[in-house]
Amino acid sequence: xxxxxxxxxxxxxxxxxxxxxxxxxxxxxxxxxxxxxxxxxxxxxxxxxxxxxxxxxxxxxxxxxxxxxxxxxxxxxxxxxxxxxxxxxxxxxxxxxxxxxxxxxxxxxxxxxxxxxxxxxxxxxxxxxxxxxxxxxxxxxxxxxxxxxxxxxxxxxxxxxxxxxxxxxxxxxxxxx
Numbered sequence: 001x002x003x004x005x006x007x008x009x010x011x012x013x014x015x016x017x018x019x020x021x022x023x024x025x026x027x028x029x030x031x032x033x034x035x036x037x038x039x040x041x042x043x044x045x046x047x048x049x050x051x052x053x054x055x056x057x058x059x060x061x062x063x064x065x066x067x068x069x070x071x072x073x074x075x076x077x078x079x080x081x082x083x084x085x086x087x088x089x090x091x092x093x094x095x096x097x098x099x100x101x102x103x104x105x106x107x108x109x110x111x112x113x114x115x116x117x118x119x120x121x122x123x124x125x126x127x128x129x130x131x132x133x134x135x136x137x138x139x140x141x142x143x144x145x146x147x148x149x150x151x152x153x154x155x156x157x158x159x160x161x162x163x164x165x166x167x168x169x170x171x172x173x174x175x176x177x
Contacts, residue, residue: 014073
């Protein structure tokens with residue numbers, strides 16, 4: 001995995017469309033796990049972690065850091081903390097689906113599951129790091145103080161919608177479009 005991460009040209013891959021970026025990463029990881037040794041190690045890491053004491057959670061953290069770096073390059077307006085949270089969700093959810101795919105005896109089913117990883121990641125990441133070429137895509141409002149999307153509407157002032165952040169408690173005004 002470390003060799004894989006070192007070979008990825010992050011600035012180049014971050015410039016691809018979101019779907020192309022996720023597709024390239026998913027295909028590369030899937031190809032890595034098509035190798036029998038990689039597949040066995042990955043499956044055993046989750047099924048019987050005590051067998052592989054040399055591999056610990058640092059590998060997962062490195063995957064999260066890798067993904068967070070890519071997300072930060074795609075959208076520099078997202079805080080480092082938010083990038084790591086998004087990356088953590090991506091890594092853990094894709095690992096779970098990848099595990100199911102690798103344990104499948106049927107190649108066709110494995111490929112369909114890997115495609116679902118792509119669809120899942122694109123849908124999840126679109127509001128944060130999507131291509132933003134279509135103005136009809138829902139924009140996710142974030143707190144300008146802590147970058148949290150955990151907000152609620154808090155009335156109107158002078159004709160403008162007010163919001164309060166559930167995480168930091170600060171209030172802000174968003175001008176309607």
